[in-house]
Amino acid sequence: MSRIKDLQKNLFGGTTSNARQFGMIFTLVAIVLLFQIWTDGLTLTSGNLIAVVSQYSYILILAIGMLMVIVAGHIDLSVGSVAAFTGIVVAKAMQEFSLPWPVGILLGLAVGALIGAWQGFWVAYVGVPAFIVTLAGMLLFRGGNQYIGNADTVPVSEGFRTIGAGFLPEIGPDTGYNNLTLLLGLAACAGVIWRELKSRQTRREMNADVAPMWISVLRMAVMVGVIVFATLRFAGGRVGTSLPISGIILIALVLAYSHYTRNTIGGRHIYAVGGNSRAAELSGVKLKRVNFLVMMNMSVLAALAGMIFVARSSASGPQDGLSWELDAIAAVFIGGAAVSGGLGTISGSIVGGLVMALLNNGLQLEGVGSDMVQIIKGLVLLLAVAFDVYNKSQGRFSIIGSLMRPFRRDDPPPPTATPTSDAGKAPVAG
Amino acid sequence: MMSAPVLLEMRSITKTFPGVTALSDVNLEVRQGEIHAICGENGAGKSTLMKVLSGVHPHGTYTGDIVYQGEQVRFSDIRASEQAGIVIIHQELALVPGMSITENIFLGNEPRGRFGIDWKAAQRRALELMEQVGLHEDPDTLVKDIGVGKQQLVEIAKAFAKDVKLLILDEPTAALNEADSRHLLDLLRGIRRRGVTSIIISHKLNEIEAVADTITILRDGRTIESLDVHADGVNEDRIVRGMVGRELHSRFPEHTPDIGEVFFEVRDWTVRHPISADRLVCKGSSFTVRRGEIVGFAGLMGAGRTELAMSLFGRSYGVYLSGRIFKDGEEVQLRTVSDAIRHGLAYVSEDRKAIGLNLLDDIKTSMVAAKLSKVSSHGVVDPVREYRAAEEYRQSLRVKSPSVDEGVTKLSGGNQQKVVLAKWMFTDPDLLILDEPTRGIDVGAKYEIYGIIQRLADQGKGVIVISSELPELIGLCDRIYTVFEGTVTGEVSRADADPELLMKQMTSTKKTPIR
Numbered sequence A: 001m002s003r004i005k006d007l008q009k010n011l012f013g014g015t016t017s018n019a020r021q022f023g024m025i026f027t028l029v030a031i032v033l034l035f036q037i038w039t040d041g042l043t044l045t046s047g048n049l050i051a052v053v054s055q056y057s058y059i060l061i062l063a064i065g066m067l068m069v070i071v072a073g074h075i076d077l078s079v080g081s082v083a084a085f086t087g088i089v090v091a092k093a094m095q096e097f098s099l100p101w102p103v104g105i106l107l108g109l110a111v112g113a114l115i116g117a118w119q120g121f122w123v124a125y126v127g128v129p130a131f132i133v134t135l136a137g138m139l140l141f142r143g144g145n146q147y148i149g150n151a152d153t154v155p156v157s158e159g160f161r162t163i164g165a166g167f168l169p170e171i172g173p174d175t176g177y178n179n180l181t182l183l184l185g186l187a188a189c190a191g192v193i194w195r196e197l198k199s200r201q202t203r204r205e206m207n208a209d210v211a212p213m214w215i216s217v218l219r220m221a222v223m224v225g226v227i228v229f230a231t232l233r234f235a236g237g238r239v240g241t242s243l244p245i246s247g248i249i250l251i252a253l254v255l256a257y258s259h260y261t262r263n264t265i266g267g268r269h270i271y272a273v274g275g276n277s278r279a280a281e282l283s284g285v286k287l288k289r290v291n292f293l294v295m296m297n298m299s300v301l302a303a304l305a306g307m308i309f310v311a312r313s314s315a316s317g318p319q320d321g322l323s324w325e326l327d328a329i330a331a332v333f334i335g336g337a338a339v340s341g342g343l344g345t346i347s348g349s350i351v352g353g354l355v356m357a358l359l360n361n362g363l364q365l366e367g368v369g370s371d372m373v374q375i376i377k378g379l380v381l382l383l384a385v386a387f388d389v390y391n392k393s394q395g396r397f398s399i400i401g402s403l404m405r406p407f408r409r410d411d412p413p414p415p416t417a418t419p420t421s422d423a424g425k426a427p428v429a430g
Numbered sequence B: 001m002m003s004a005p006v007l008l009e010m011r012s013i014t015k016t017f018p019g020v021t022a023l024s025d026v027n028l029e030v031r032q033g034e035i036h037a038i039c040g041e042n043g044a045g046k047s048t049l050m051k052v053l054s055g056v057h058p059h060g061t062y063t064g065d066i067v068y069q070g071e072q073v074r075f076s077d078i079r080a081s082e083q084a085g086i087v088i089i090h091q092e093l094a095l096v097p098g099m100s101i102t103e104n105i106f107l108g109n110e111p112r113g114r115f116g117i118d119w120k121a122a123q124r125r126a127l128e129l130m131e132q133v134g135l136h137e138d139p140d141t142l143v144k145d146i147g148v149g150k151q152q153l154v155e156i157a158k159a160f161a162k163d164v165k166l167l168i169l170d171e172p173t174a175a176l177n178e179a180d181s182r183h184l185l186d187l188l189r190g191i192r193r194r195g196v197t198s199i200i201i202s203h204k205l206n207e208i209e210a211v212a213d214t215i216t217i218l219r220d221g222r223t224i225e226s227l228d229v230h231a232d233g234v235n236e237d238r239i240v241r242g243m244v245g246r247e248l249h250s251r252f253p254e255h256t257p258d259i260g261e262v263f264f265e266v267r268d269w270t271v272r273h274p275i276s277a278d279r280l281v282c283k284g285s286s287f288t289v290r291r292g293e294i295v296g297f298a299g300l301m302g303a304g305r306t307e308l309a310m311s312l313f314g315r316s317y318g319v320y321l322s323g324r325i326f327k328d329g330e331e332v333q334l335r336t337v338s339d340a341i342r343h344g345l346a347y348v349s350e351d352r353k354a355i356g357l358n359l360l361d362d363i364k365t366s367m368v369a370a371k372l373s374k375v376s377s378h379g380v381v382d383p384v385r386e387y388r389a390a391e392e393y394r395q396s397l398r399v400k401s402p403s404v405d406e407g408v409t410k411l412s413g414g415n416q417q418k419v420v421l422a423k424w425m426f427t428d429p430d431l432l433i434l435d436e437p438t439r440g441i442d443v444g445a446k447y448e449i450y451g452i453i454q455r456l457a458d459q460g461k462g463v464i465v466i467s468s469e470l471p472e473l474i475g476l477c478d479r480i481y482t483v484f485e486g487t488v489t490g491e492v493s494r495a496d497a498d499p500e501l502l503m504k505q506m507t508s509t510k511k512t513p514i515r
């Protein structure tokens, strides 16, 4: 194998999940550049990046929960309504009983958990398909929102707005940048290097091929480069702005949930249930509990997303959360999850979520009307899933995986169709 | 026989998958009107060769030529090969359970009348076809309501409906009991008389010897030899030698059991069917297992052995009515699968694809799936420990695959079975229940699996083996229970075990006195 091929394989998605991870980040960069050109350089300005994060963090937060729901073989259509319902309950409660804002946030999470328990109960313990339960939930909680709020908007207090519209404070010496954001960037760089070294260590212990050191160095250099770029953009905006608080919440959630889904027993169980629920059950997985928790978790995250949205727009209204489910579901599928469950990653969904966020943002920057925005988003979702289904029939992995294909020269000869009995998977019980 | 013209010739077929060469330079010559058997170990490439032939792996994804009826053919998919009269019946039956026999026979091939499907004509034709394959059922019966043996016949009737010239059967008798197998083999002979050629893949060498005219043996993706059964005086040992490349002197490893105390006991186990409330699938079954003992469960297909095993294993089947389980002298409640696993039970299911494995997983994930806590600390899975554990089992069970990172769908049937076995050995059980553990497994691997079972017993574990192959039970088990219609009807010690006695107890309701 030539050196060039070696490089391509190691950099752009060989067999390891590590490489695939890297491939996804690379794809995202390509998409960012596309929008950058399309919007004449507006996309990557500090102001716009900050706006994207604070405006669309809800998509990514929802995508995290939705990924787990979809991996387990379900779907949740109610996320927008749940977000709106939570928003109005919290806003109203804080207004009526003048609750302090931290209590408001806790209340909101509790409301999310309750709604989640309600939906999870029907899905897991009664066996009603999640599609139906959450379709009902979509109506129920949208109606609930309008009932409680009298179809009117309810403003929220200044303190509460921090989680949606707040920024890291300016502290320390005047460097011309937001110092805390710089520190975060530094930590991220250290994290990336630590992870790469640790994964080399792990692979060595597993007697797997370890990529040559220079490849690791190159990989780290690229990642660090991206982080440094983003850090400088977020830290170098208008004074008083920086990485939004909602962005920090998001990063924390992403780290926690990707650790959970990838490395823990609980995470494994979600994939097992989605892959073959009967086999999972016979391996000692508590099917009902997994389904219940996955649905409940989704509603808690939806509640959080709802509160962040309300905080940003400083009031809760009857139109909050409309068609959020589309953004979230599209993000997950664009990120390579399988329609039939059992496959998908948090990082993939985040890439998908960023694609959706940038799409919304780019169309807005270009002043495209809401009619066209809906049409385009609908088509994007359809094409994403169609592409994935097509790929699966060809025995390949996912969109993100296939976006990388042109870079992989040492691919096997033309893919072969595998018979459904081999490539297919057992149907997933609801 | 040798005088018949050649119907099919496959010339230097080579087929590679990423990282695996499944077939290299394979040749196959099938004559008109014969029954041609393909033998080989698990992963030898038998199924792959048939998938190449039937267009599952389309032209262009392999190299080599296929000459059929004197012409070179290039099938792009299954439909193309069916048009040419080649019909393949995969081991996993492709029937729709909720449809009737008639509907299944004509699925995708419906006779058209003036107003859509002509069901009258279909009905009539279905009855004809069912007669031909010896299936005596109401054609409106739903496929899920008939046994596997009859389902197999429906598949063949379906092939006849397509005007088959070359019928390919991939391990057709793997899931059948003796009587159904015999019926199927008779049917194959009948088909041969009508001039239809068939290719059969099977690991049951006695059947091959009885029915085949010619045998082609594959080993590691290469053609080893082609034997003329009538001329060459072929017997099972001869076939085995071709398959494994050496003489295999015995089918069962030498073993001196070291049997201890009774440690597991079931009393009056009664379970009803999950849906029909008045149907009992287990009726007051009682049995015991001693440490270091291999206990067999013999019975006809549908006798309720699987149901018994699964209902014991955390009530995974049916509705529990009454009965008690004792382990190490104490009564235990096994309400869920995790209870059962915690109390040291393991159940290796007979249907590895539907309920044994998550087909999206790779080998290592599958192997540790039933006891993740063993490779985790504080709920976090340690990838290195996971890898090492899986690698150890891959080597000790000799799973044929380049690494444990490989997806389980890429394994051949027998190797998948080893992965399922590893998955449950990994839980370190006290009582291992194996449901048809050697189904679809080659002679060499069977020998290995018997060895593994004996080693487990020697470690003081109890092993229950459910099998439809009496010779296997007799050769392996220290004691055999017979089951008939959900009841344990008898108990036979190793010394007394012979097929006739077992058969008698497997088909009578009367409880024979124990020993």
Ligand SMILES: Nc1ncnc2c1ncn2[C@@H]1O[C@H](COP(=O)(O)OP(=O)(O)OP(=O)(O)O)[C@@H](O)[C@H]1O
Residues within 6 Å of the ligand: A418, A422, B017, B018, B020, B021, B022, B040, B041, B042, B043, B044, B045, B046, B047, B048, B049, B400, B409, B410, B411, B412, B413, B414, B415, B440, B442
């Ligand atoms: N879709 C696939 N992708 C990758 N490798 C495959 C695929 N299908 C088969 N193989 C490999 O090709 C080889 C031959 O497999 P095949 O299924 O033909 O074996 P077999 O002789 O039918 O075995 P068995 O008796 O166990 O059914 C095996 O090593 C298997 O792992």
Ligand SMILES: [Mg+2]
Residues within 6 Å of the ligand: B046, B047, B048, B170, B412, B413
């Ligand atoms: Mg096979």
